[in-house]
Amino acid sequence: MLLPERTVERLSEYRRSLLQWLEEGKTHIYSHELAALHHNTAVQVRRDIMFIGYTSMQRKGYDVKELVGVIEETLDSKKGLNVAVIGVGNLGKAITTYFVGKRSKLNIIATFDVDTNKIDRVMSGVKCYPMNRLGEIIRSENISIAIMTVPVDAAREVAKQLVEEGIRGILNFTTAPLRVGPDVYLEEYDMVTSLEKVAYFVKMADR
Amino acid sequence: MLLPERTVERLSEYRRSLLQWLEEGKTHIYSHELAALHHNTAVQVRRDIMFIGYTSMQRKGYDVKELVGVIEETLDSKKGLNVAVIGVGNLGKAITTYFVGKRSKLNIIATFDVDTNKIDRVMSGVKCYPMNRLGEIIRSENISIAIMTVPVDAAREVAKQLVEEGIRGILNFTTAPLRVGPDVYLEEYDMVTSLEKVAYFVKMADR
Secondary structure, three states: OOOOHHHHHHHHHHHHHHHHHHHOOOOEEOHHHHHHHOOOOHHHHHHHHHHOOOOOOEOOEEEHHHHHHHHHHHHOOOOOEEEEEEOOOHHHHHHHHHHOOOOOOEEEEEEEEOOOOOOOOEEOOEEEEEHHHHHHHHHHOOEEEEEEOOOHHHHHHHHHHHHHOOOOEEEEOOOOOOOOOOOOEEEEOOHHHHHHHHHHHHHHHOO | OOOOHHHHHHHHHHHHHHHHHHHOOOOEEOHHHHHHHOOOOHHHHHHHHHHOOOOOOEOOEEEHHHHHHHHHHHHOOOOOEEEEEEOOOHHHHHHHHHHOOOOOOEEEEEEEEOOOOOOOOEEOOEEEEEHHHHHHHHHHOOEEEEEEOOOHHHHHHHHHHHHHOOOOEEEEOOOOOOOOOOOOEEEEOOHHHHHHHHHHHHHHHHO
């Protein structure tokens, strides 16, 4: 059964809070506590968690460790997935540094750029390759996901290349809306839209 | 009338495409063309646009320039809004460079950091201030929106400070879920969740 996108998002967010909860030495959590951390309702939390087959909430709440385990089984792939970052500007650097070592099941193992000054450099343990080695490295390193942080003008061409070389999922940080075939999962994130959203609600609150 | 969050997101995305359309010298666009650019249906596009009071679709489609104008009036604040970036690491740098000059109605006019080496430096025309001048600069520069790119450990404290100093909207790029009062609009973006979402759908497609 394929979970809805929003459910996947929420489960990922719950896990983040649950791991923090564990770090703080807490072993149990109530649905309303988890809900409060995520601007959510306890009903929604219980529904999401029931959806992935975990129901053993007791008087003291969910067992945090167990729940993390169930979310892990649901979201993560057993062997882990290899990820490449395409475009090593400030954003590409931020993302690479940010992710390396953070989530053991998602490994950033290569970056790509067209700038010859960047090629062969190693950042946070990740090597930068030239774009003309994209297909070769995707295959040899078994990379299935690409994070796109290239300039907007290059976005469509790069996406086309990624799809041709067998990439299965793309996280697009450029402002260019992309089109990929049904075999590739595309997630687009536009910072301008997020900021415009904040600006709109600030403007409306000021009226 | 306050638009739903999703509608605001879509309008922002439409505008981006419409501006590109204009650049390419096209004067009209059909709802199904706009829909195709955004993985959307023509019905949804027409509903969104009707929602903001624009209905003059003719045989040749919407007048792109007019439509951009209506979206502008809906989303933008007339005087523009001033924005600060809190935390000048790679991500803060990427965001500042990215936004400066891009959207004339949203001006990044200050960055803040605790690192004394960064203070007083100017990047893309934007000066970096020490955190202890936060309140002063927010008031003197009339800053209403903050983009948070601080380390996760500092996130809660920084958010608290921002709210106390009168910030009206926060775009949170840290992985810490925040809580703010009802007077502050909070938009949270977690890169880990986006990547985990891509990974989940890639995993499920492989089954």
